Amino acid sequence: MLNFILKRLGLAVLVAFTVSFISFSLMFLSGDPAAALAGETASDQDVEAIRVLYGFDRPMLVQYWDWLSSALVGDLGESYYFKLPVASLIAERLQVTMLLGLCGISFALLTAVPLGVAAAIRPNSIIDRVALFLSVAGQAMPSFWFGLILIVVFSIQFGILPPSGTSTWRHFIMPTIVLGYYAMPAIMRLTRAGMLEVLSSDYIRTARAKGASEFKVLFKHALRNAIIPVVSLAAVQMGFMLGGSIVVESIFALHGAGYLAWESIARNDLPTVQALILVFSLFYIVFTFLSDVLNAWLDPRMRAG
Amino acid sequence: MYNKGNNMTFKVKALGMAAAAVAMIAAGAVQANKADGVLNAAFTKELENVDSYFNSSREGVVLQRAIWDGLIYRDPATNEYKGNLATSWEWIDDTTLEFKLREGVTFHNGEPFNADDVVYTVNFVADESNGVKTQRNVNWMKSAEKIDDYTVRIHLKAAFPAAIEFLSGPVSMYPNEYYAKVGPSGMGLEPVGTGPYKVSKVVPGSHFVLEKNENYHDSPKGQPEIAKVDIRTIPDVNTQIAELFSGSLDLIWQTPADQAEKLSTMEQFTVANESTMRIGYLTLDAAGRTGEDNPFTKLKVRQAVAHAIDREALVGALLKGKSKVVSSACFPSQFGCEQDLTSYEYDPEKAKALLAEAGYPDGFSTDFYAYRDRDYAEAIASFLNAVGIDTNFNMLQYSALRELRMKEGTPVSFQTWGSYSINDTSAITSQFFKFGSLDDARDEEVRDWLNVADSATDPEVRKENYSKALKKIADQAYWVPMFSYNTNYVYTKEIDYTPTPDEVLRFTTMSWN
Numbered sequence: 028m029l030n031f032i033l034k035r036l037g038l039a040v041l042v043a044f045t046v047s048f049i050s051f052s053l054m055f056l057s058g059d060p061a062a063a064l065a066g067e068t069a070s071d072q073d074v075e076a077i078r079v080l081y082g083f084d085r086p087m088l089v090q091y092w093d094w095l096s097s098a099l100v101g102d103l104g105e106s107y108y109f110k111l112p113v114a115s116l117i118a119e120r121l122q123v124t125m126l127l128g129l130c131g132i133s134f135a136l137l138t139a140v141p142l143g144v145a146a147a148i149r150p151n152s153i154i155d156r157v158a159l160f161l162s163v164a165g166q167a168m169p170s171f172w173f174g175l176i177l178i179v180v181f182s183i184q185f186g187i188l189p190p191s192g193t194s195t196w197r198h199f200i201m202p203t204i205v206l207g208y209y210a211m212p213a214i215m216r217l218t219r220a221g222m223l224e225v226l227s228s229d230y231i232r233t234a235r236a237k238g239a240s241e242f243k244v245l246f247k248h249a250l251r252n253a254i255i256p257v258v259s260l261a262a263v264q265m266g267f268m269l270g271g272s273i274v275v276e277s278i279f280a281l282h283g284a285g286y287l288a289w290e291s292i293a294r295n296d297l298p299t300v301q302a303l304i305l306v307f308s309l310f311y312i313v314f315t316f317l318s319d320v321l322n323a324w325l326d327p328r329m330r331a332g
Numbered sequence: 333m334y335n336k337g338n339n340m341t342f343k344v345k346a347l348g349m350a351a352a353a354v355a356m357i358a359a360g361a362v363q364a365n366k367a368d369g370v371l372n373a374a375f376t377k378e379l380e381n382v383d384s385y386f387n388s389s390r391e392g393v394v395l396q397r398a399i400w401d402g403l404i405y406r407d408p409a410t411n412e413y414k415g416n417l418a419t420s421w422e423w424i425d426d427t428t429l430e431f432k433l434r435e436g437v438t439f440h441n442g443e444p445f446n447a448d449d450v451v452y453t454v455n456f457v458a459d460e461s462n463g464v465k466t467q468r469n470v471n472w473m474k475s476a477e478k479i480d481d482y483t484v485r486i487h488l489k490a491a492f493p494a495a496i497e498f499l500s501g502p503v504s505m506y507p508n509e510y511y512a513k514v515g516p517s518g519m520g521l522e523p524v525g526t527g528p529y530k531v532s533k534v535v536p537g538s539h540f541v542l543e544k545n546e547n548y549h550d551s552p553k554g555q556p557e558i559a560k561v562d563i564r565t566i567p568d569v570n571t572q573i574a575e576l577f578s579g580s581l582d583l584i585w586q587t588p589a590d591q592a593e594k595l596s597t598m599e600q601f602t603v604a605n606e607s608t609m610r611i612g613y614l615t616l617d618a619a620g621r622t623g624e625d626n627p628f629t630k631l632k633v634r635q636a637v638a639h640a641i642d643r644e645a646l647v648g649a650l651l652k653g654k655s656k657v658v659s660s661a662c663f664p665s666q667f668g669c670e671q672d673l674t675s676y677e678y679d680p681e682k683a684k685a686l687l688a689e690a691g692y693p694d695g696f697s698t699d700f701y702a703y704r705d706r707d708y709a710e711a712i713a714s715f716l717n718a719v720g721i722d723t724n725f726n727m728l729q730y731s732a733l734r735e736l737r738m739k740e741g742t743p744v745s746f747q748t749w750g751s752y753s754i755n756d757t758s759a760i761t762s763q764f765f766k767f768g769s770l771d772d773a774r775d776e777e778v779r780d781w782l783n784v785a786d787s788a789t790d791p792e793v794r795k796e797n798y799s800k801a802l803k804k805i806a807d808q809a810y811w812v813p814m815f816s817y818n819t820n821y822v823y824t825k826e827i828d829y830t831p832t833p834d835e836v837l838r839f840t841t842m843s844w845n
Contacts, residue, residue: 057731058730058731062735063731065388066388066465067388068752069388071770072468076463076467109536110517111536116536171568175574178571178574189578190574190578191571279571280565280567282378282565
């Protein structure tokens, strides 16, 4: 088991660095980093000065090695754009993103799982139809549009929620709904499908036959089995929410890590982009790992593997 | 009967109470503004560093003018130069400027302002190894020398008549002791200047709070009236507008024309439009950098391009506001920007005839590049298509297009330039026609005229040489200048403000109605 974990972790680290190398190369392909950094008002001399100052005139592999060797000893460098240590910049922005991600996934799970269970208990009932409608709508609505609709209704029409910013918990309500609603449909459909399958299985019939209460049948026997794939999916969704909340962060002016990543790519801020990619890869690795552990806890059969 | 009536009243009452509750919550959400003296404004872009020598964005200029002062000040309405931290100045020779400094000025941290601050600031920014981001703003200065506590000399590397313009713009004075201690990143987080506004909060890139400097000296900028300015970065324009509606923003700017048009119909907002120094132009590969046989090396082809584009239509339909058609390779208000030169009227038939004369009776096809304002660029490309110049449209990232233009050049590309708000032709024409890597003309005569104009101290000599250069650029159609840009300012009726044509928000000239 320990061997297995170590092997997987080693593989994951390799994946993280492969991703970081590819992204490093892509940044160079997407335009002259010195020109991007110097900005649109720069003269030739400005661009050349920056090229020398940051060492962009050296071979790309040398530059990557420089970055990698300091990153490995924990020095993520200084943001080219903000002139601040990348570590503190990311730490500050991650707080917002992590809070938003946790709220988002909680919202998604708290709405999707009960709805999925309810829909599975009475397939083709009105509840099932409503759940289907909600999930199709959630899948079809782009976040930027849904976000703006919420702002129009709750900030402008009723004036009860602030449209943007992070200063109070009320600022997080709309972003949580928008982000969570994006992850909800998949979780809900998977819960419903899993429950339907499990509910028609032999051991549920057995459980009912031996006189277990309906509550016990549903939540102890059925949901525990049906939720296993949902846990894996939620882990992936959580990783997505941390790295991919760019649109939501931009609409609600949250200044989180997703928006920072997006902007840093446009600004060719290599140290920041590289560090964020590492952090995001680590998140995926950690969440996938956690979901395996959780699954093993839910399903003793998995503990062997 | 009685019961029912009672029930009704109850329902109405409950409804009324609910409505009142909503209204109260709504009122609570409105944090503005006139009452508590806080003006809430928005930036669209994340500002990299508040230290004005280490950023290159418009937002940075806005904060710079509020936090710091220069030795000189240019009145944005009259373009007249006035003393700010200096009370007078004179040219000792072509490369030496002497300043008498204002006495009794203190920085926000209490440090008194004197010659040491000027000497430290100039020597720091002029040293290339300190890495000032926009070198052009400072690299004409060699050093500064203290004569006495309130007299200082700035030595230039070479004759540079635009020095006064730069000293009234991007070159601001920093406190020597504080700056020596904290450096650019410390200055970016806790800025200290002499300006009309002190900084009370900086969250890098996202939030800036300014407070009125009660001890602001008797500056030509005027005394600040607004007690506090709270600026948040809100990248999405729609969100900015929602904030404006909900009352938590009082002022936004750089609002797109279509949105501004809608907002102008609402009575609670003022929508002001003002031109900026930015102009849009096509640059044509006259020097043949993309190939000797490139059609744009032929004068008639370049003239055909100029005749093919209906610039009035572009301004009327797309840019709107205070934008104007420009024909010189500079912004009209800039010193030396000659206006009396060849202008090409819209005449597609003439364009076709010129193409035929140049040996392209059936037109030709070419790569066309742009990096911003896709709608403008596409409209321009379609005008070219209409006369037979078949364009292969490429929209690139700014840095990618710049790299391409530096290395190989492009046959034709749509470019813009804002002259970083410097009101002098040297900030635009001289940047592109002196054989730099972005010079698509490579005309020696133009270069030589510009060299004379950039360094002559006699304003008449400068004007004459800029005029010659600009006339030849127009005759040769090296560039096809298109239009000037404009920007929209949207603010609540509670604010009294008149924007200036240089796209710098000046909080000092804002007040509550």
